[in-house]
Amino acid sequence: MYLAPEDDETHPFSYAQIVGIFHADVVNTAPGANPKPEALEFLWIRRYRLDHTWRGGFKRKQLFHLEFLPDTDQNTFSFLNPDEVICGAHLIPAFASGTTEELLSSGSIGHLPRPRLTDDQDWRYYYVNMFVDHDMYMRYRGSGVGHYRVPIPPEDENPEPSPDSDKEDSEDPEVMDTAVSGAPPIPLVTPSATPELDDLEFPEHIDLHARPGSSLSQDSQESDDSNRSGSGDLGCEDEEVEEPDLGPEDGLGEIEEEVEQGYAVL
Numbered sequence: 727m728y729l730a731p732e733d734d735e736t737h738p739f740s741y742a743q744i745v746g747i748f749h750a751d752v753v754n755t756a757p758g759a760n761p762k763p764e765a766l767e768f769l770w771i772r773r774y775r776l777d778h779t780w781r782g783g784f785k786r787k788q789l790f791h792l793e794f795l796p797d798t799d800q801n802t803f804s805f806l807n808p809d810e811v812i813c814g815a816h817l818i819p820a821f822a823s824g825t826t827e828e829l830l831s832s833g834s835i836g837h838l839p840r841p842r843l844t845d846d847q848d849w850r851y852y853y854v855n856m857f858v859d860h861d862m863y864m865r866y867r868g869s870g871v872g873h874y875r876v877p878i879p880p881e882d883e884n885p886e887p888s889p890d891s892d893k894e895d896s897e898d899p900e901v902m903d904t905a906v907s908g909a910p911p912i913p914l915v916t917p918s919a920t921p922e923l924d925d926l927e928f929p930e931h932i933d934l935h936a937r938p939g940s941s942l943s944q945d946s947q948e949s950d951d952s953n954r955s956g957s958g959d960l961g962c963e964d965e966e967v968e969e970p971d972l973g974p975e976d977g978l979g980e981i982e983e984e985v986e987q988g989y990a991v992l
Contacts, residue, residue: 727815728806729876738866738876741792741815741854742771742806745836769806772836777851784867790854792817796829803836812865816858820851 730740748770751763777791795802825847830836832846843849856866864870 727812728810729812737776737790739812739815741774741817742804743774743794743838744769745772745803745838746770767808769808769811771804771806773801773804774852780851782854789818789856791820792852792854793850794829794848797831797834797836813862816855816862818853818855819849820853821849823850826850 750766752766753763773795774792777793780791782788782790827846829848
């Protein structure tokens with residue numbers, strides 16, 4: 727993972743797979759250069775590119791898509807200064823998209839051994855996991871502590887609608903109204919549909935047809951009167967109830983002259 731070219735305003739970073747790491751002693755053959763060998767380190771890389779048929783980012787709530795450049799592109803392989811590498815990127819194969827053998831010719835040394843793949847296979851797409859840790863997350867978010875200031879391209883204000891939202895928009899209100907109107911009517915409860923009182927079965931000791939003035943109602947009234955009279959007779963008729971001794975300080979009676987002057991009995 728390294729910085730994207732300055733003329734690339736679509737994504738802040740570029741991605742590549744390291745095929746080889748070289749430590750070489752080179753001689754500069756330019757006129758006037760020092761003919762003494764110098765140590766030089768460089769990386770041999772195989773480049774990725776963004777999948778432009780897929781849109782990722784924070785607003786779209788999707789990870790970015792990568793794919794290898796085909797061998798027909800002259801920029802498929804290149805050399806890179808190790809000082810330009812920012813950090814290792816976490817790429818996740820898009821297993822649902824499957825594999826391909828069309829990117830490199832058979833037997834190319836650019837193929838690295840990977841699990842679940844043959845010598846000539848590559849995963850068609852990869853996801854860029856920008857949430858692998860907080861440091862990686864801030865590189866895509868920007869303004870990370872200790873990071874170089876990298877311009878983050880602004881994302882589209884209106885993200886692409888998700889498939890679920892397309893389904894919701896495709897529902898025609900007229901179709902829904904038709905479906906509701908075509909539903910069977912709900913039966914209403916009418917007085918004729920309710921059972922008559924005579925059709926219901928009750929225990930024999932309950933007479934629901936008793937009316938005021940009937941023998942049943944009179945018996946029940948007499949029993950209520952007896953209960954009331956019994957509850958009121960507590961055997962306290964001969965006892966005198968002592969009245970509380972309340973004075974002016976309790977809000978009762980007349981206020982005497984001593985009370986007005988504050989000399990009431992405590």
